[in-house]
Amino acid sequence: MIYGVFSDVHGNYEAFKAVLEFFRRNGAEGFICCGDMVGYGPQPSECVREVMRLKNASVVLGNHDAALVGKLETRWFNSNAVAALNFARKELSGEELSYLSSLPETIRTGFFTLVHGSPRKPLTEYMLSETQFSENLGCWEISPCFVGHSHLPVYFRQSGGSAPETDFLMPMGKLLLSGLRYMLNPGSVGQPRDGNPRASCGLYDAGRGTFEIFRLEYDFARTQRLMKDAGLPQMLADRLACGL
Ligand SMILES: [Fe+2]
Secondary structure (H helix, E strand, O other): OEEEEEOOOOOOHHHHHHHHHHHHHOOOOEEEEOOOOOOOOOOHHHHHHHHHHOOOEEEOOOHHHHHHOOOOOOOOOOHHHHHHHHHHHHHOOHHHHHHHHHOOOEEEOOOOEEEOOOOOOOOOOOOOOHHHHHHHHHHOOOOOEEOOOOOOOEEEEOOOOOOOEEEEOOOOOOEEOOOOOEEEOOOOOOOOOOOOOOEEEEEEEOOOOEEEEEEEOOOHHHHHHHHHHHOOOHHHHHHHHHOO
16 A cells, blocks of 8 residues: 655645645555644644545644643743644634544554654654664564654664664655664655755555655745734744745
């Protein structure tokens, strides 16, 4: 089965529509969402509703989703993030809030593991180093392990007996998940932070054991206009143009 893998939509419905259309065109029959459907962006309700509509979807709770439904304190969130959460709280319906409340922090299937941050700290740890990858190896079994949270399209892998490796995932570079343990981050749909403003997502072919990253153009100027209309912080809109 081919899975559409995505993370950190963050209320950016324009970007999410482009990603869903891409998945449809490429025959995705299952979906893997690494969390954070809300926060930052102007259309959190539309994004949650689209995720709820997906068939064969595995979806975990992100830290922004958790904060929105009172499962995580906002003490560590910056003021822009808190402002966007306060906006999202007014936008979501009761059904959408209940859906977020029902999501697990970790999903384990026969084909993959799924968390938002890391296996040992699903809501809070940013996977950024080989050391963290090594420290987390005892907390998950089935490879690949999909993560989000950092908004960076990267992979980590256990390289035989030697030190683990990490690198950025670039478009046109299909990864063969051969025997080793992999941790894969599809990057962010709605707020990329790797200097590339295009929406990031991935395709995981569980039968062939491959993963590939894709970057998609979308109308970020429209998202910026909607953010302005919603009274969201200007800085959150500005960063969409440069992907930082
Ligand atoms: Fe996020």
